[in-house]
Amino acid sequence: MDKNKSIDHQLRATWQAVAKLYNEQAAKHDSTMATAFVLLNIDYDKGTPSTALGPSMGMEPTSLSRILKTMEEKGAIVREKNPNDGRSVIIKLTDYGKEMREISKGHVIGFNNKIREHVTEQELDAFFKVTSTINKLIADKVIYQEEKKINKKAV
Structure with missing residues (x-):
């Protein structure tokens, strides 16, 4: 089968191009696309239980743990005990995390708007x-x- 007519090839090649584009933008802010994705999936005001983050993003727990550790070290998030469930943790954005989230959101909106100009x-x-x-x-x-x-x- 011609790879240019293969659905999975087109999906993969397109996603790799999008990921590269987002990673280039994230690097300008000392970040990664994966970190931006996590920022965008944390509730801006209330935070999000850590157990809900991985499944909502389709991310493996070990990958998510590594990203959260880095985000915490950079001061983008804090972990707080969940008042409703002592066994879990709520991931909350710091002021810096909220600022980075808005930057990430701006890049996603800009990407979508540019595509909509051509499609x-x-x-x-x-x-x-x-x-x-x-x-x-x-x-x-x-x-x-x-x-x-x-x-x-x-x-």
Whole structure:
């Protein structure tokens, strides 16, 4: 199959280009795209339980722990005991973290606005429909369903 007609290749290549672009912007602020992503997923006012962060972003716990440690060392977040559950921690933004969050948000908005200047609403609607369908097929485990049936019979 021609890689330029392969859906997964286009998704991967596009995401790598977007990630590189965001990392270049983040580096100007001594940060990373992953850190910016975490900042954008922490509730601005109340903070977010650490146990809710990973799943909401699709991030592995070890990766998230490493990022949170770095963010805490840089003074972007603080960890506070969860008053509703003594076993968990609430991640809260510091004033510096809120400032960095606004910078990150500005870059995301700028990216989206620039894309919207070059892509019609109809094209964006189609893009969102396609990506939504792909995510649903994956979540519903439909993609390799036939392969699973064959493997079960073989065992």
